Amino acid sequence: MKPTTLKDIAKTLGISVTTVSKALKDYADVSPKTKAQVKELAEKLNYVPNSFAVGLRKKQSKTIGVIIPTMVHYFFSSILDAILKEAESKNYMVIILQSNEDYELEKKQVDLLLNKGVDGILISLSNNTKDFKHLQKIIDYNVPLILFDKIAKLIQCSKVYIDDRQAAYNAVSYLIKKGHKRISHFRGNLNPQNSIDRFLGYKKALEDHGIPFDPKLVYICDNNSDFSDGYLNAKKLIEDHGENVDAIFTVNDLLAIGAINYFNEQGIKIPDEIALFGFSNWFMASVITPTLSSIDQNAYKMGETSAVLLFDEIDCKLKNIPITHKKVVIDTELVIRNSC
Amino acid sequence: MKPTTLKDIAKTLGISVTTVSKALKDYADVSPKTKAQVKELAEKLNYVPNSFAVGLRKKQSKTIGVIIPTMVHYFFSSILDAILKEAESKNYMVIILQSNEDYELEKKQVDLLLNKGVDGILISLSNNTKDFKHLQKIIDYNVPLILFDKIAKLIQCSKVYIDDRQAAYNAVSYLIKKGHKRISHFRGNLNPQNSIDRFLGYKKALEDHGIPFDPKLVYICDNNSDFSDGYLNAKKLIEDHGENVDAIFTVNDLLAIGAINYFNEQGIKIPDEIALFGFSNWFMASVITPTLSSIDQNAYKMGETSAVLLFDEIDCKLKNIPITHKKVVIDTELVIRNSC
Numbered sequence: 138m139k140p141t142t143l144k145d146i147a148k149t150l151g152i153s154v155t156t157v158s159k160a161l162k163d164y165a166d167v168s169p170k171t172k173a174q175v176k177e178l179a180e181k182l183n184y185v186p187n188s189f190a191v192g193l194r195k196k197q198s199k200t201i202g203v204i205i206p207t208m209v210h211y212f213f214s215s216i217l218d219a220i221l222k223e224a225e226s227k228n229y230m231v232i233i234l235q236s237n238e239d240y241e242l243e244k245k246q247v248d249l250l251l252n253k254g255v256d257g258i259l260i261s262l263s264n265n266t267k268d269f270k271h272l273q274k275i276i277d278y279n280v281p282l283i284l285f286d287k288i289a290k291l292i293q294c295s296k297v298y299i300d301d302r303q304a305a306y307n308a309v310s311y312l313i314k315k316g317h318k319r320i321s322h323f324r325g326n327l328n329p330q331n332s333i334d335r336f337l338g339y340k341k342a343l344e345d346h347g348i349p350f351d352p353k354l355v356y357i358c359d360n361n362s363d364f365s366d367g368y369l370n371a372k373k374l375i376e377d378h379g380e381n382v383d384a385i386f387t388v389n390d391l392l393a394i395g396a397i398n399y400f401n402e403q404g405i406k407i408p409d410e411i412a413l414f415g416f417s418n419w420f421m422a423s424v425i426t427p428t429l430s431s432i433d434q435n436a437y438k439m440g441e442t443s444a445v446l447l448f449d450e451i452d453c454k455l456k457n458i459p460i461t462h463k464k465v466v467i468d469t470e471l472v473i474r475n476s477c
Numbered sequence: 478m479k480p481t482t483l484k485d486i487a488k489t490l491g492i493s494v495t496t497v498s499k500a501l502k503d504y505a506d507v508s509p510k511t512k513a514q515v516k517e518l519a520e521k522l523n524y525v526p527n528s529f530a531v532g533l534r535k536k537q538s539k540t541i542g543v544i545i546p547t548m549v550h551y552f553f554s555s556i557l558d559a560i561l562k563e564a565e566s567k568n569y570m571v572i573i574l575q576s577n578e579d580y581e582l583e584k585k586q587v588d589l590l591l592n593k594g595v596d597g598i599l600i601s602l603s604n605n606t607k608d609f610k611h612l613q614k615i616i617d618y619n620v621p622l623i624l625f626d627k628i629a630k631l632i633q634c635s636k637v638y639i640d641d642r643q644a645a646y647n648a649v650s651y652l653i654k655k656g657h658k659r660i661s662h663f664r665g666n667l668n669p670q671n672s673i674d675r676f677l678g679y680k681k682a683l684e685d686h687g688i689p690f691d692p693k694l695v696y697i698c699d700n701n702s703d704f705s706d707g708y709l710n711a712k713k714l715i716e717d718h719g720e721n722v723d724a725i726f727t728v729n730d731l732l733a734i735g736a737i738n739y740f741n742e743q744g745i746k747i748p749d750e751i752a753l754f755g756f757s758n759w760f761m762a763s764v765i766t767p768t769l770s771s772i773d774q775n776a777y778k779m780g781e782t783s784a785v786l787l788f789d790e791i792d793c794k795l796k797n798i799p800i801t802h803k804k805v806v807i808d809t810e811l812v813i814r815n816s817c
Contacts (some may be wrong), residue, residue, distance in 0.1 A: 183614060185592045198573070200593075208558040211549070218548040221575050225582075230572045230593060232540070235561050241566075252525050253540075253570060274523060364764065394764050400768055424704065424734050426741055426766045 141182040149341055151258065197455070198366060200230045201447060202250035204260045206287070207234045210421040212436045213261070213306070218287070219377040219440030220259065228450050229256070247271040257281040257447045262289060264329045281450035281460070285443040287329060295450065295462045297443045301331045304432045304469040305338025308414045309386050311430075311471060313346045317384035317412055318352065323370055323396070325388040326359035335388050335416065353384065358392055367395020375405070383411060390415035390422050393429050401426070412477035428474035439467045480523040483577055483622040490514055536705035537795070541787060542572045542811045544583060544600045546627070549677035553725070554777045556625070558597065559780030567788050569596070576603040587611040597621040597787045602629060604669045614779070621790035626782040627669060635790065635802045637783045644772045644809040645678025647756045649726050651770075651811060653686045659694065663710055663736070665701035665728040675756065677730050694722065698732055707735020715745070723751060724817065730755035730762050733769050741766070744784070752817035767815035779807045 143161075147154045152171065160167045160175035167175075167287035178184075203220060205213045217233065224231045232255065236243035243263050250258055251274070258275055262284065272292045275282045285297040312320055322339045325332035336355070343350050356368040356374065367387065374382060374396075387393040393415035400407055407413060407427050415422055424430040441466050453460045483501075486766035487494045492511065500507045507515075510571065518524075543560060545553045564571045576583035583603050590598055590613070596617055602624065610634045615622045625637040646728065652660055662679045665672035676695070683690050698706040707727065708772065714722060714736075727733040733755035742748055747753060747767050755762055758773035781807050793800045 183617070185588065185618075202595045208561060209551070209554040214549040215574075218575070221548060221573065225574075228589075230574070230589060232570045233557075233561065234565075234570070235558070248525065249568075250571060261710075278525075279525075398764060398766075412733050421761050421764065424738060424761065425764060 141179070141184040143184075145182065146175060146178050146184065149178060153424065157180070172337070187355040198254045198256055200232060200253070200255050201230060201257045201259065201451075202232045202234065202246075202253070202255040204234045204236055204246050204250075204258070206236050206261060206263045208233075209420070209446070212286075212417055212434065215436035216261075216443075217471045223441055223444035223448070229448070238263040238265055240265045240267070244271040246365050247275060251275065251278055251280065255280070257283070257451045257458055258352035259283050259285060259443050259447055261285050267328075279454070281447055282455060283443045283450070285439055285445045289329065290330075293462060295446050295463045297439055297446065297467060299434050299439070299467050301334035302338040302341070304434075304442050305335040305386070305416070306342045306430055307338075307469075307471055308340035308416070309339050309428075310346065312384045312386065312412060312414055312472070312477060313342065313348065314342065314477060315412065317477075318348055318350075319378070319382045320348075320384045320386060321354040321374055321378075321382050323356050323358050323367065323387040323392045324384060326357065339386055358388070362397075363389055363391035364395040367392035367397075368399045369395075370386045371396035371399040375403075380410075384408075384413070386414045386416075388416055390417045390419045390429060390431055393431075394421060394425055395477070397425060397427070397429065408475070408477045414477055418472050420473070422472075427476050429476045431472050431473045433470040433472050435467050435469065442467065481519070481524040483524075486515060486518050486524065486592070487523065489518060515746065538594045538596055539568060540570045540593070540595050541597045541599065541791075542586075542593070542595040544574045544576055544586050544590075544598070544602050546576050546578050546601060548573075548575045551761070552626075552757055552774065556601075556775055556780035556783075558778045560784045563781055563784035563788070567789070573575070578603040578605055580605045582606070583612040585668060587615060591615065591618055591620065594618070597623070597791045599625060599783050599787055601625050604628040604666070607668075618792070621787055621794060623783045623787045623790070625779055627671065630670075633802060635786050635804070637786065637807060639774050639779070639807050639809050641674035642681070643677040644774075645675040645684045647678075647809075647811055648756070648770075648772055649679050650686065651813070651817060652724045652726065652752060652754055653682065653688065655679070655752065655817060657817075658688055659691075659718070659722045660688075660724045661694040661696065661714055661718075661722050662727060663696050663698050663707065663725060663727040663732045664786050665687075666677075666697060666744045672728055679726055693717070698728070703729055703731035704735040704738075707732035708739045709735075711736035711739040715743075716802035720750075724748075725751065725756045726756075728756055730757045730759045730769060730771055733816070734761060734765055736767060736779035737767070737769065748815070748817045754817055758812050762812075762814070769816045770814045771811050771812050773810040775807050775809065782807065 141156045143157045147157045160172045221231055234246040240263055243266055268294050269289045282294040288296045288298050324336045340350055356370040358370055360366045393413045399457050415429045418431040418433035422431045450460050483494050483497045487497045500512045514668050556793045561571055574586040580603055583606055609629045609632050622634040628636045628638050664676045680690055696710040698710055700706045755769050755771035758771040762769040762771045790800050
């Protein structure tokens with residue numbers, strides 16, 4: 138069975154293709170009777186308008202693009218969930234691309250999306266993106282762009298992110314108030330802004346509470362597997378400091394979970410001998426033993442806010458209303474569980 | 478800055494739009510010199526061809542659609558990861574839609590994708606899909622369709638899935654060989670085929686090993702939260718059977734993890750007092766205490782195989798080669814850990 142065309146409908150009803158097209162679009166110069174006949178037949182024959190043609194005519198593709206660093210990740214899945222639901226409610230489709238933390242790929246994907254004529258783009262930058270010409274290109278093409286989570290401060294567009302420094306500060310302050318004084322930090326690699334900001338929040342919390350910063354308590358976890366990085370650095374931490382460490386604040390939950398596995402194996406008691414605080418509040422944090430305290434980043438809210446902003450900007454553009462870029466900071470929350 | 482058009486290039490070089498267009502497409506009747514000039518300028522001006530127009534001309538959108546029941550799910554993220562990577566390698570874009578286990582939404586999404594003119598569609602059906610007219614519509618429109626994981630047996634298209642019955646049979650047989658005789662099954666709700674098949678595999682394993690099937694050991698877990706379903710049914714299981722049960726085979730990992738949480742809380746020793754076997758091998762299974770034995774479904778392989786099949790069929794269609802539908806059964810693997 139071939140797809141039904143306007144021509145098929147016109148032929149069957151003995152009217153012109155133009156009339157059929159006008160009837161489907163509810164033009165005033167077609168009689169209600171003809172409109173009803175056309176619509177009924179279109180329904181019966183499963184007529185589907187060609188949306189590429191519609192896209193060309195309206196200069197709208199009703200499609201947006203999203204680039205994320207990685208797909209298999211609880212935080213990004215939750216963000217995508219929100220974006221898809223928001224797009225669904227606006228009858229938009231979503232093209233999803235993953236950059237695999239590869240700057241060259243991210244750049245290529247921006248071109249693909251521009252090429253595709255998407256109505257707007259959402260990006261969370263790869264950890265290796267240091268040059269932002271590809272983002273400027275999106276802006277130059279007058280395509281609405283929202284950066285979320287991993288953003289570029291200097292690019293002129295709307296941004297949705299959390300205050301990583303403050304969140305880390307809150308978590309470490311909590312550990313200090315619980316009586317911990319020798320607090321280690323398992324940080325991410327040196328480049329991404331959120332890794333830097335979480336480290337700075339950790340440092341500032343120590344400083345504000347009169348605890349000297351000891352660089353020997355900071356471990357850089359820059360391998361590909363956070364879980365085994367957490368496990369191995371926990372081992373190293375105990376070898377290096379023995380009982381002279383009483384808590385760890387990790388840059389993400391998976392590092393903490395790796396460390397918990399090591400401590401459980403060694404019979405090192407959590408939180409009595411060592412307390413742990415993670416970051417991101419993955420679902421996993423609530424089901425391991427002991428359950429892990431963490432910082433909830435409100436991923437769903439971040440995805441939803443980003444999508445709402447994008448659709449607002451697309452709408453402004455269609456109506457020729459000037460766009461005002463916004464910076465939205467999503468609230469984070471300390472989730473206290475048994476690990477501290 | 479407005480996007481560069483063919484006209485801009487033509488005007489700057491003092492040649493016709495047709496010549497520019499032909500030069501970019503490497504037509505033989507344009508001189509190499511002109512071609513070089515046009516291409517250089519197009520590159521300099523960041524010229525991006527309008528792919529909706531290209532799509533119309535070539536009757537190809539270089540876009541495929543994927544419908545999955547849910548986004549925040551380790552199994553589906555892994556499948557999407559593979560599909561995105563395969564699409565990337567073929568220069569295809571991927572529109573992703575989630576049905577939220579809602580049949581009406583799934584039906585609408587099929588229409589949206591057909592409307593969009595995608596070159597092919599991949600679907601894992603929602604648990605509530607009992608009518609398959611929307612799938613037949615895709616076939617009638619001559620758009621290549623691959624069903625994966627949750628499939629409809631009667632629809633004439635290629636399918637990629639696992640042998641749920643055999644996998645469940647293997648897991649339960651393993652428990653029996655370890656000496657367990659009173660094996661409970663936490664099953665999913667009654668409708669989806671994989672839930673039925675896993676139950677049948679469980680029953681068959683008991684039968685083949687001479688262990689009487691006791692319907693009182695089967696618990697239906699049909700709430701929305703598998704984790705608390707697992708927790709609550711573990712509680713109920715102990716209330717109902719006390720020490721007269723020595724193992725549980727659960728239809729998914731999250732149910733087992735909920736149960737493990739209950740047993741850990743109550744000081745019921747795993748695997749000594751009760752052993753557990755999950756299904757799906759989520760990442761979580763490897764990091765909880767005790768680690769959970771599970772069935773690896775090879776999600777990445779399923780995603781990759783589905784995408785490869787789809788691109789093959791798209792290719793056949795373009796070349797007018799008849800398409801032979803395939804059924805591919807992805808191998809599963811028992812992953813034995815500390816829970817049994």
